[in-house]
Amino acid sequence: MKSDLQQWLTAIGGNRNPDEFEAKQLSKFYGINIPRGRRFAPGDVLNLDGLQFPCAIKVCSSKIVHKTEVKGVMLNNDRQSVKDNFKIMQQRFPDESLLVENQQIFDGPEFIIGIVKDPAFGHAVMIGAGGVLAEILNDTAFRLVPCSDSEALDMIEELNISPVFDNFRGFTLDKQQLAQTISRVSRLAHDMGDALGQLDINPIVFSGRQWVALDIKILFEG
16 A cells, blocks of 8 residues: 555655546555545536436545535436536536546435644544534544554444444444544554545445545645
């Protein structure tokens, strides 16, 4: 994984943060599941080979952190609307790449996995209730990186929302698999070391019997 990381860092260069597609490619090296998708450079013709419907269309730029605030996300696209909306997004963001992904159908609530950097203690991994309510609920747990699967499992059980893993309203969420994903994110952060400033996976959802990271943001240490 470290060799993949080094190649990835070399490809990104040191003068910008990665975009969402690049951040997801790095996460994939560490066994973190991501939706199948394709990045299109400005002016590219849409190619849907290998993609399924519905699709999500997103602006894909290291300069745009909050995509929804600039109308940079279009969901629930079928085979016809994806073509029309792709053209709309190209007109809206003529100088930026676009990411077209399979849209995930998922069970249960959304979660967030993050990496923060403390000046005294270094990087810590976080798990919490995710999605648009993450800041409101403020339901989180932390460990220093790298953390083991068992430590990650303890983090999940500390959350107020943890009862959703106990067949709450029929949810069959895989708690052990989520713990493994947390541990893998912590390993990614440990391997990046001082180069990593912040990492956010928000949301990560349980879809098709696996946890899938729908949006990933990586910021280098400035």
